[in-house]
Amino acid sequence: xxxxxxxxxxxxxxxxxxxxxxxxxxxxxxxxxxxxxxxxxxxxxxxxxxxxxxxxxxxxxxxxxxxxxxxxxxxxxxxxxxxxxxxxxxxxxxxxxxxxxxxxxxxxxx
Amino acid sequence: xxxxxxxxxxxxxxxxxxxxxxxxxxxxxxxxxxxxxxxxxxxxxxxxxxxxxxxxxxxxxxxxxxxxxxxxxxxxxxxxxxxxxxxxxxxxxxxxxxxxxxxxxxxxxxxxxxxxxxxxxxxxxxxxxxxxxxxxxxxxxxxxxxxxxxxxxxxxxxxxxxxxxxxxxxxxxxxxxxxxxxxxxxxxxxxxxxxxxxxxxxxxxxxxxxxxxxxxxxxxxxxxxxxxxxxxxxxxxxxxxxxxxxxxxxxxxxxxxxxxxxxxxxxxxxxxxxxxxxxxxxxxxxxxxxxxxxxxxxxxxxxxxxxxxxxxxxxxxxxxxxxxxxxxxxxxxxxxxxxxxxxxxxxxxxxxxxxxxxxxxxxxxxxxxxxxxxxxxxxxxxxxxxxxxxxxxxxxxxxxxxxxxxxxxxxxxxxxxxxxxxxxxxxxxxxxxxxxxxxxxxxxxxxxxxxxxxxxxxxxx
Numbered sequence: 327x328x329x330x331x332x333x334x335x336x337x338x339x340x341x342x343x344x345x346x347x348x349x350x351x352x353x354x355x356x357x358x359x360x361x362x363x364x365x366x367x368x369x370x371x372x373x374x375x376x377x378x379x380x381x382x383x384x385x386x387x388x389x390x391x392x393x394x395x396x397x398x399x400x401x402x403x404x405x406x407x408x409x410x411x412x413x414x415x416x417x418x419x420x421x422x423x424x425x426x427x428x429x430x431x432x433x434x435x436x
Numbered sequence: 437x438x439x440x441x442x443x444x445x446x447x448x449x450x451x452x453x454x455x456x457x458x459x460x461x462x463x464x465x466x467x468x469x470x471x472x473x474x475x476x477x478x479x480x481x482x483x484x485x486x487x488x489x490x491x492x493x494x495x496x497x498x499x500x501x502x503x504x505x506x507x508x509x510x511x512x513x514x515x516x517x518x519x520x521x522x523x524x525x526x527x528x529x530x531x532x533x534x535x536x537x538x539x540x541x542x543x544x545x546x547x548x549x550x551x552x553x554x555x556x557x558x559x560x561x562x563x564x565x566x567x568x569x570x571x572x573x574x575x576x577x578x579x580x581x582x583x584x585x586x587x588x589x590x591x592x593x594x595x596x597x598x599x600x601x602x603x604x605x606x607x608x609x610x611x612x613x614x615x616x617x618x619x620x621x622x623x624x625x626x627x628x629x630x631x632x633x634x635x636x637x638x639x640x641x642x643x644x645x646x647x648x649x650x651x652x653x654x655x656x657x658x659x660x661x662x663x664x665x666x667x668x669x670x671x672x673x674x675x676x677x678x679x680x681x682x683x684x685x686x687x688x689x690x691x692x693x694x695x696x697x698x699x700x701x702x703x704x705x706x707x708x709x710x711x712x713x714x715x716x717x718x719x720x721x722x723x724x725x726x727x728x729x730x731x732x733x734x735x736x737x738x739x740x741x742x743x744x745x746x747x748x749x750x751x752x753x754x755x756x757x758x759x760x761x762x763x764x765x766x767x768x769x770x771x772x773x774x775x776x777x778x779x780x781x782x783x784x785x786x787x788x789x790x791x792x793x794x795x796x797x798x799x800x801x802x803x804x805x806x807x808x809x810x811x812x813x814x815x816x817x818x819x820x821x822x823x824x825x826x827x828x829x830x831x832x833x834x835x836x837x838x839x840x841x842x843x844x845x846x847x848x849x850x851x852x853x854x855x856x857x858x859x860x861x862x863x864x865x866x867x868x869x870x871x872x873x874x875x876x877x878x879x880x881x882x883x884x885x886x887x888x889x890x891x892x893x894x895x896x897x
Contacts, residue, residue: 341647343630345701346599346735352487355456357814358793395797408632413647415631420817423794 338380342370342390342414342422350417358419367419370399373409377401390414390421397421445471452850454481455534455737455832456488458842459600459607464489468852475833475852482601492813492830500857502825510826510858510866517785517809517824518870522878524783524807526759527552530772531789532746533739535811536837536849539860540738540745543787546868548749549875551758553781556742557789558754559771562732564703566743566753567767568712575719577695577729578843579606584613585727588691590626590684592715593650594699594733595633603733608697609638615692624687628653629701643684646675651707653681654714660685661721688718689725696730703732734842737832741840776802785867786810787860788831792817809867811860826863829855837861 353363370390372382382388386401399421409415416422452464466489467477473496475489501513508516521527529547532540533556547554558566582589589608596603604610609625616622627639630647645653653674656666660682671678688694696719702711715730722728734740743753750756752765768774772791775781776799783806792800793816807823810816819825829835834855838846 343647343701343705345595345631345633348483348598348601351456351484351598355484355487355491357491358790358816359820405632410630410644410647413630418794420793424797424800 338376340376340412340414342416344416344418344422347417350419354419363419367417368397368399368421369402369416371402371404371409371415373406373411373413374403375406375411377403395424397424445469446476447853449850449852452852453832453839453847454478454485454488455839455849456484457600457737458734458740459602460737460839460841460847461485461602461606462847466852470853473853473855484601489833492833494855494857496856498815498827500827502819502822504823510863513824513826514863514866514870517826517867518874520783520807520809520823521546521550521552521785521867522871522874522880524550524552526775526780527783527785528772528775528781529554529785529787530791531557531787532742533557533736534788534831535738535860536831536835536839537738537741537745537846538837539787539831539864540742541749542861542864542868543785544746544749546785546864546871547756548758548763549868549871551761552785553757553759553770553772553775554746554750555756555770555772555775556746556754557736557739558743559767560704560773560794561700561735561739562703562712563754563767563771564709565698565712565732567709568716571709572713572716573720574716575723575729576731576844578845579608579841581693581729582695583607583611583616585615585693586695587616587622588624588626588687588694590628590688590694590696591635591639591733592628592696592698593701593703593705593711594697595629595631595635595701596697596699596733597633597635597638599699599735600733603697604638608695624691626684626687641680641684643676643680646673648706649674650702650705650711651714654711654718656681657685657688658714658718658721661689661718661725688722688728691726691728694719694722694726694728696728697733698730699733700735731843738839740842740844741838741846744840744844773799776800779805782806784808786812786818786822787864788812788828790816790818792821811863813857827857828863829857829859831860835859835861 349366353366382401384403447468449466452466453462463480465479466475469476473494478489499507500510501508503516527550610619612619625639626641627636628643636642656670719728719730747753750763755767755771757764757770809824810819810822811826811828813830832849833852836851837849840846
């Protein structure tokens, strides 16, 4: 389900940070193999200014990758005051943990 | 279900303890449906606690154990687990933060006996803080003191509104105490984080440093507290205006009782133990002027217990190796991400944790290559790849026992209802007994130096 386009255009280097969210916390109790948990841990928050720069819309499916691996996430918009430029925020789970060593600097492409 | 049946088969458990997060709230009032074997109401629980109780039910169709993915008895699984662990050259034990202290100490004893490695989830959360405690020290407290005395509360690198929802109301923000009768009116709340998370709504002051600049900001605050002048360029490098730093430094020096709570935004970003050490040093500095304390906000329900148990049994909190017959501590060498990523481990005992879901890819790949024994209440990514998987009872719901709150206060658990599955402690004791028998039978105990030498002394108590 790779959604990157023809030649990885829109590639940008960003910092990924992962943390707890309420929905992630409640869904992990249901089970980490359940669809709800896997879906919540596949949502990635972007600063609206980064989204405009990259031509992203909320709900877009994009590919995050670094030297360790890659994953596809769904874009969620955050206000420019809430999330710094150049930072992606995700609820921690398989998608954020397995792609990299502890502090990944993924590149993204559509 | 009829009302009459409900009444006769319902039990209320007062002052039960929620073990989802490190707050370990011990004021739960649980309503238990004994027929359905489930908790139908958890009064006083937060959104995470309600999910914890609602979703930990009994699946009686599940076998108590699997060997190679096929149903097995507990005895058969114990035999296979013991065979794997006793025969391994570099066995690792990992997890332990979501089980009781009683189970944790048996797991440490097994690791000691098989000359293996024991590590907890601390190594991927507040491990850097553990190093900083050793290097800098800790000005510490209990959460009760915070509730009763703190008039300046600073959260640094965390989002307690979503990770520890009752931390605000029960201990540190709106909680009303002996010298803080007005609750939040008697306190100033500060949030320092790179994200304006939902926790910012509870804060009087929000500082948003640039990512990776926590150490610089903490060091600048130390300088201001000591009365040094700062180069204005510090504001540009940290992203925090100089006036905001000066204001916070003055508030810290002039408060009556200040506390710094810190999270993984500090410990798992660039700088790690330097960041934690800088924060602990700042708290220490402030004691020249007022009473100031610092405390990591811990995640899992008994991760603090894991630190305590491993410390009291080995002298070290996590990342401990027994291969030479005595405990050695070396994060980076004996921490589990490292022993797996390097391919050192040749067997794994995973207790109440799911590294196959949350570890880096390379570490998970190695888990697929070695025999894994796992104890968990649910089917997980780790149990999916395990050679031996035990399904165990949920601590604090189906078992009693002891856990440690994030402020190192031990709290007893109250069982709500029985589980058909064994407890972690029961399974681990059975494994320990069988491992000991196998090692004695193989002559490993008392053998020449350099071979596996079992020390069948059980756990320290």
